[in-house]
Amino acid sequence: MIPQEPLIRLGWHTKIDPNTILFMKADCNYTEVYLNNGNMILSATTLGSLAKRLPACQFIRPNRSILVNLDFMIEYERRGATIRLNNNDVIQVSRRRTKQIRRSISK
Numbered sequence: 523m524i525p526q527e528p529l530i531r532l533g534w535h536t537k538i539d540p541n542t543i544l545f546m547k548a549d550c551n552y553t554e555v556y557l558n559n560g561n562m563i564l565s566a567t568t569l570g571s572l573a574k575r576l577p578a579c580q581f582i583r584p585n586r587s588i589l590v591n592l593d594f595m596i597e598y599e600r601r602g603a604t605i606r607l608n609n610n611d612v613i614q615v616s617r618r619r620t621k622q623i624r625r626s627i628s629k
Contacts, residue, residue: 530575532565540576544594544607548587558594560609582626584615598627 529537532555547554548569555563555572565572573581573589583589584605594608603615605623615623 530572532563532572533567536563536565538563540580540591541593543576543581543591544609545591545611545613546572546589558609579629582623584613584619584623586616588613592626595627598623600624 528540530540531537532553538555538557542557542559544556544558546569547556549564551566551568553565553567553569553572555565557563569587569589573583576589580593581589581591590605590607590613595605596608597606598604598615599606603617603620605613605615607613
């Protein structure tokens with residue numbers, strides 16, 4: 523028997539491997555889930571609810587509306603407080619979360 527990766531539930535019928543998630547973006551009571559293959563899934567679940575289902579050591583929340591997978595982060599620019607992902611998306615880090623982000627990255 524092949525051990526399966528733990529899947530997280532995005533909605534009633536959609537389950538996904540957390541390792542394929544690039545980042546998530548809040549949109550009111552919906553969440554846009556961006557995958558590493560370029561696809562986007564719209565989930566009718568809030569970002570906070572989805573964040574509780576994900577491994578805390580693998581995901582960070584640089585600002586109120588975005589959750590980033592550390593596996594796809596290329597660099598953290600301290601000066602501009604931004605994170606660049608492997609698909610060249612740049613995500614702004616809020617002032618209140620910069621210390622927390624630095625601690626997470628240094629681990």
